[in-house]
Every structure is written in structure tokens, then in C-alpha cells.
Amino acid sequence: MIVNPQFFNYRLIIGSLVIAIVILSSFSYSSYSELTENQVFIEQEKGLVENELSEMISSYDGVKIENKSIRRHPEITKSKISSILDSVKRLKPSASLISKYKSQIRWLKKENARVLAMVNTLEVENKTLKQETVRFESEISKKEVLSRGLKIENRTLSKRNTDLKLDLYQAKNLILTNVEATGVKRITSKRIVATKLARKVNKFHVCFTILNNKFTDPGEKELYIQVLDSKMNVIADKGTVHFGKKSLIYSEKKTVFYSNEELTVCSIIEKRPK
Template sequence: MENQKSSSSLKAIIAVLAVLLVGSLIYIFKVTSDVTTVQTELKSTMTDKETVMKDLENLKATYDAAIAENTSMSDELIQERDKVVNLISDLKKSKGDVASLAKYKTQFIALQSNMKTLMAENEGLKKQNTTLTTQRDSTVVVLTETKKNVEALAGQNEELAKAVEKGSKLTVLNTTGSAFKLRSSGKQIETDKASRADVLRVSFTIAENQIAQSGDKTYQVQVIDSKNNVLGDKKTETFGDNTLTYSFATNVAYENKTVKVTQDLKGKDFAKGTYYINIFNKGELVSKTSFVLK
């Protein structure tokens, strides 16, 4: 009888231990499963954090590249880039829990949307700048060519003006000097004898010139004898830095046609030797000749 009681007690104890063992196994399995789940969630959370961080870094790099191009939108790009930098700093300090990570993802999406809008505007501005630069370069080329043409025309005009000025100057030709003896009858007889001469005659021709300015022209005639004396009125006139002493002045009405000018210089006791005749216009020597009296 006692043996039966002892056997029943042992069976009860074994049953209880079996129940406890099963419960322990179930608990251990549950705990292990929970730990695995937590580890999986933590691992997933860290991966998400790294992904968001990488996305933010790429976003910052995009802004840095755009800012380096120094467009007119640089200020707006810098402001948005600073927002990304601040978010990166906050994310690094965060614990990386699911709630905060969701918040950072939301902020990243908003920043990414702004970035796309700003990049589109920036690209538009870059295209406009490229077009304007091309137009400006084309304009510079045209202006440079125009300037060269203007300078070339100015040079041609200057040369033409010089040619016209040179061509418009009157040419004095056929300048001659001679001596004459005056008879009581008024007749003049040409002579080469100094002792017989009463008058020295100066003649010259102004050539035809259709582009010269017509009107009254004044010429100063200088007659110098063999003793280097200026004969006649010996008038003195200053032309610029030069002073001219001449024998007489003659006025000519010039109408662009050939004009022969003749004027006499009366005198007495003319010296033998070579006489020099110089014709001046406004102080500039335009013709000269010489003749000899014996």
C-alpha cells in the first residue's frame, strides 16, 4: 500500500516537472523570437538611417555642384543646401528610432522636391546665359568687324582728304623773268643789258584746276638782284613761324581756268648778274626761276 502511494507521488512530481519543462521551453522560444525580432528591427532601422544619410549627402553634393557654377540663383541654392546640412547634422545626433527616422524621411522628400524645382530653374537660367553669351560674342565679333571697317574707312577718308587737299592746290607754271627798255613813245623793247633796263617783268601761269576753290588769290613775288638785294616795295609779312620780305604782291581772280599773270617792277641802275624770282602763296614757295642781265 505504501509502495503504491510512493509511486503515485513520483508520477505526480514527474508530471509537474514535465509541465514546467514544457513551459520553460515555450518561454525560451518566445524570448528568443522577440530578441530576433528586435535585432531585425534595429538592423532595419540602422540600414534606413544610413540610406537617408546617403540620400542627404547626395542632395548636398548636387547643391554644391550647382552653387559652384555661380549662377544668379546661387543665394537660393545656398539656402536650400544649408537646410540639407542642418538635417544631416540632426540625423547624426538622432537615436535612429522608427518615429524620428520617419520624420527625417519626410523632410528629405520635401527637400528633394525643392531641389528638383530649383535645379530645373537653374538649368533654364544656364541655357539662357549660354544663349546670351553666344549672342554677346556674336555682337562683339560684329562690332569688332564694324570698328575695323570704320577705321579702314576713316583711313581711306583721311587719305582721300589729303589727296583732295593736295589736288586742290594751284600749280604755278612757266615762271619767267625779263628786262625791258622803255621808249619815249611808250614802246617796250626787251633787253638783256643791265644798263638799258628800266623795267623787270615777271610772268607766271596758274594752271586750270576744277577741284580747287575759286576766288581771289594773292601771290607774293620776290625779286632778288645779283647783290642779294630784294628789289621793289620790300614789304615784310609773317606766315606762321616764317617771315617773308617780298618785292610786290599780285591779286588774281581765279575761276578754275588757266590764268597768265604778268606784272612789271620799275627801277633804275640795275646791277649786272643773275636775278632770282620766287613766287609765294601764303608764305609757301610755289615757283622760282632766274635770268641774267649783262
């Protein structure tokens, strides 16, 4: 059998091309399968990243913080996580982006744990401060009630003390009784000659009794005697004495020693002072 070399070469070339096509087809199929699997993996990783970010955002939803200054920290962190989640949803995922977001998630988890720990600590401190405030306000309230009670009691005691001082002051006053004033015509060595005729009266004989008083300090007492005529004019005006805002025109001034016992005092008052 005679083989044509040229025909043989054609067959060899065709065979080689077929083998090359088969190899390329096999390689292309393998690359496509690998690419498809890689894309599926990236999509899955993207989903996991989104879930982790969503869970981190949800962890802040259950945190209730009354203090405005404390509330600001978790709100900032939550805003950062929400921004990253929006970026993940919008951008077409790739291996490099997934790696970048995973790195950010690790950092955010640490930041999340730090912020939540800080919030818990501050909340505990805030509750403690609130309890202290309630206790302090309760103590203040009790003290205010006590203070009001003491003020009322003090006013009562002050009034009572004032009343007692007034009573004591009044109790110290000398009380006079048996006051008698007699017109005198003349006085002899043996007796005082009285008269009822006004024209014959030259002097007045005044007597009175000072009752015993244990509240009055013993010692010399100045007594001021005032004698009035029928027209309420002072007889034998010898001057004026002042007692605070009050004053008295007196007819006679007499000093006696009082020893807290009953004492009778008499005095002769000239009708016309010399």
C-alpha cells in the same frame, strides 16, 4: 477508513503549491516567449530603421552638384542623417527609441524630398543660366569680332578719308605754268622795254598762267610773288606772309578773280620799293 485531518491538510497545501508552481512556470514561460519575440521585433525594427537611414544617405551620393552654395544644403541634411544612423547603431534599441527614430525618419523623408526638389530646381536653373551665359558669351564674342572688324575698317576708312582730304586739298591748289620774269629798263605808253643788263634793270616784268581747276572755289585769290637775285636775296621786300608754320617774304602781292578757267597774270615789280 479513518482519514487524518492533519495529513489531509498537508496534502492540500502541497497540491496547491504544485498548482501555483505550474501556473507560475507557465506564466514565466509565456512572458519569456513574449519578451523574446518582442526583442526580436525591436531588433528587426532597428535593422529597418538603419536600412532606411542608409538608403537616404545613399540617395545623396548620386547627386552631383557643381555650385558650392547649392551643394551646402544636401551636405547638411546628409550629415544629420549620418548622425542619427550612428546613434541608432550605438544605442541599445527599445520600443520608445524605435518610435522616436521612426518619427525622425518621417521628418527626414520630408526634409530629404524638399532638399532634393530644391536641388533639382536649382540645378535646372543653374543649367539654364549656364546656357544663357554661353549664349551671352557667344554674342559678346561675335560683337567683339565685329567691333574689331569695324575698328579696322574705320581706321582704313579714316586713313582713306585723310588721304582724300589731302588729295582734295592738294587738288584745290592753283597750278602755275609758263612762269617768266624779264628785266625792264623802262615802260612807255606803247611797250615795255626789256634789258639783259643787270645795271640797267629798274623793274621786273613777271607773267605766269594759272591752269583751270574745277576743285578750287571761284572768287578772288591773293597771289604772292617772290623775286630773288643771284645771291638768293629777296628783291623789293614788301613784307612776310604766313602759311601755317611756313612763311614767305614776298616782292609783290596781287589779287585776281579766278573763275576756274585758265588765266594769265602779269605784274610789274619795282626793283626798289617806293
